[in-house]
Amino acid sequence: MKKLVVVAATAGLGMTGLGLAGATSASAATDTSDAFRPASLSWHACSADIVAGAKAYDGLGPVQVSKIIQCAELQVPLDYAHPNGQKITLELTRTPHQGTGAAKGDILVNPGGPGGEGALFGPRVYAQNSAAMQKAYNVIGFDPRGIGFSTPKLTCDENYSNAPRPEYGTGGKADDAAWLKKSKAYAQACYQKFGRGSKLDLLDHIKTIDSVRDMNTIRKALGHKKLDYYGASYGTYLGQVYATVFPKRVGRMVLDGNVGPKHVWYEAQLDQDYAFDKNIEYYFGWIAKYDNVYHLGNTQAKVHKFFYGLQASLAKKAATFTDSSGAVSAVGPDELVDGIQTAGYRRSQAVWNSYAAALAAYKTNNVEKFVGTFGVQTTGGSDDNEFAVYNAVQCTDTQWPLSWNKWHADAVKVNKTAPFETWGNVWFNAPCLYWNAKAGTPVKVGQTKDLPKNILMFQATEDAATPYAGALELHKTLKGSHLVVQDGDRTHCIVHRGDLRPGGVDSYFDAYFLNGTLPKQDTVHVSQLGDPTPPASTAKATSAKSEVVK
Template sequence: MTLRPRALAACAAFATLLASGALLAPSAAAEPVAGAAPKTAAAAASSAAAGSYTPAAPVWGSCSDDGLKEAKAQCAKVTVPLDYAHPGGTKIKIAVSRVLHTAKKYQGVMLVNPGGPGGSGLGLVTLGQYVPDGAGDGYDWIGFDPRGVGDSEPAVSCDPEFAGYDRPRYVPASPALSEAWFAKTNAYTDACAKKNGPILDHLTTVDSAKDMESIRKALGQKKINYYGFSYGTYLGQVYGTLYPTRLRRVVFDGTVDPRKIWYDANLDQDQPFDVNIDIWFGWIAEHDSTYHLGTTEKAVRSLFYRTEEKLYRDPVKGEGGDLGGSEWVDAFLYAGYYQSTWTDLAATFSGFVRKGDVKALEAAYLDASGYDPDNPKADNGYAVYLGVQCTDTKDWPQRWSTWERDSWRIFRTAPYETWANTWFNEPCRHWPAQQQKELKIDGSKVKSLLMVNETLDAATPYAGSLEVRKRFPKARLIAEPGGTTHAGSLYGNACVDDRIAAYLATGDLPKRRSGKRADVSCKPLPRPEPEASGTKTAKAKQAARAAARAGSPELSALRRAALPR
């Protein structure tokens, strides 16, 4: 899953529900105006002769997405090499979007990435309006769909039906179940090889970091600012390793551990997701007067797993197909990611168990899985997720016995997501593209970085932020002890968001403390309180939350990327 990103748990923006390097003077004179072309053709030729690639300036026009139109965003495409080792060869196009600065004091461009890998970032150009005190208004916010994603060309897709209904049981209690999953994942990777060309060999994070550098050049900027969520923090680490002097101000939210790329990163998620789902079960028990699912965490947990087993034996009919135990597990995945989803998902749990509400269960499953029978590229996020993770490193075990041993070991104490996560990533055993040597992350030359992480974040465990803080000596870390939300900045926590605003406004960072610890601690947002079901207020809030999720680039990206599972 790695990073099934909720891609961004940040767009605090889109809903009220929801979300570098060297410091330099934030004046308009400090950096060329965004969109300016390279100074001269001779300079461009000289640069190419030196082995670098300089794209043409983007030609900005209107966006096709209604939300981007409403935000007065502009869209364009930047042409880049498929293979940077051969800049004169085949070209691909990276879709970009921008919302121009409105403040007099220009701060340069702010590139944003929602995570995934595989999440679309075009919608994140609206993120600036959610930074407190207008601190985002001095930036040109630049969204982009990484190579292979969304509106970039070509967009990768293999089999849009892969996440369809009534899939095999996740836990392979018999050889037949393992074989069923092998048949499914092998068919998927075979389709990937057949339907996609050479781009599969060029989807690594290093490739995308080089695309970011091309975007910087195309915009005529000496430096960029960067805001990355989840997997986007690893993309920022790679960019900072390759181009440290090109970073100005940087924010990481939900930081990836660079020691765990990517097999170990996915194993490390399983136990924390189990912890978080149990915390949710306990919260439901505290509100038994609303949900009537049990008065103890143990009782709610038992009911959850009994229902899963019942659905494996006897799936229910949804509008699009049968919903079995695997669909049940996926339907509640977001409860382990974001506590803002707890009330809706508890209502879905209660509605199905007590009233047989299949419609809400199906909606939750479709929301989490990203499956859309009407979208011929519904698997785009998942295909790119695999395309990046499977080729970023040579460390994926090839023997199934290794996966099996590790998964059964973890499953004994973490049954919720372990096997679902295993099968989500198993295609990397036989992914049809060349694995690359992993880049060693070195942030020693990055002059400025602000990180945020809740300490019970399951998708990007807190240890990753401590490791990155060590590798980036100028970094500062804001921790939220006890918080279970993944990448949730700019979501209304003033202690966090005000510090981000101060940093983006002035470059000021908290004082760095000695030792392996956070520099600042903030209380996480309080857990939600459910409304009595059936009331007008509850129904209105549920509708608002559903609309927010539907419009949030972060959540939609998560769905498409099937984020860290």
């Protein structure tokens, strides 16, 4: 599931070997990992890097979260089947409540992924919370095993994403051969560093169920009988598995942008291909609506033609730019698709306008702006931690098909009607063809007699990263859950996206955590806020540029 991360995605959406007590239908009473007793948490000032990361969210609300954030480290078993064996360390953050007296509780939060850094998601959620929520709750962020500031940090090949990469293609032999070779080498690099026989066999112990057990350990370290939780994107999968494995430990749980439990994970990325294609075509229509601003075509079909023509041109010759420091960035066809895919994740003036303006800049030979928006470094490497953990989790949560013929046939079929990201998604996930770690069996979500009845779900009907059909499936599976639907919205994860209207999305979120109030109906529908419009400054600047070119 390509880039299933709420804070970016990235761009992208997108578990016999679970170990203890038959985890396919485990409960708190049968999963022996619940017996592990962690040390209590010792909160202290955070490192300069974490404080610097938190500063990015200081402007989201009146509280400067970088000045109040606290940190703690928590040791957990590498393998819960051997709780007294080798340990790894999770990095936690606490953004404390601002009310008087004791906090109403601690909300553990996760941003998605797999591979999303959660320690800094804590201050983000806190900063976006209402004043009433900030007074009532501490927000606890955590970097799951292998991620971010937790140790060890999983990285495999920091040069893997350097631009320009081989063209994604459409299933031709040359493109396939190049990407299969590249994917196999990446999987082998991961195994050499963190596979069996290495100093720390992390790859066999980084499934969803391992992080779910870590969440339960965090609950105990916080000193709570039950866990209050907000999970977004892949974080909803962590939440639904937690509710199944530890049902009696669930306090208040919100799941936002929901993973369908039956398509983990190969089928899920096929579902995304159709959904993202639909959203990108809608975005092309939006650009066409403002042709007086962007000048890329006054119909959806014309913008579509421009985009795919640009992609073909970049396949022949990538666009490059060298900045004042001498660093070179490039945009080939892959980088273009990966970059603009973010526009399919959410309805946002900042994103929709900046990408349309960058496409317009290419048309007027403003290479600096175009590459500055979509470019990726050509040398020097990058932090591949997110991508490494994404693969480590998804490739071992369940066994992916090992037949390349099946992958190829499925992609060819999907690409006929949804060409935007189909082959890019294939190659994003292709390391799973070669992943050398023991695959598990997914937990059967909802298969427990004690399933909590108070889970609150949020979902946009046009969410591409986690399509609506999966949310409906999960809602049916989590019997007793309630679902808030934003009709017509294309935003992946809808809490804290500015819907502060009475009866709007955030009002349901607050009522639940502050008062335990669930919607009166099983499912409630909320209208979307509406598509953005280009800022006036963009219209003036683009118009002026066009006049100069003429």
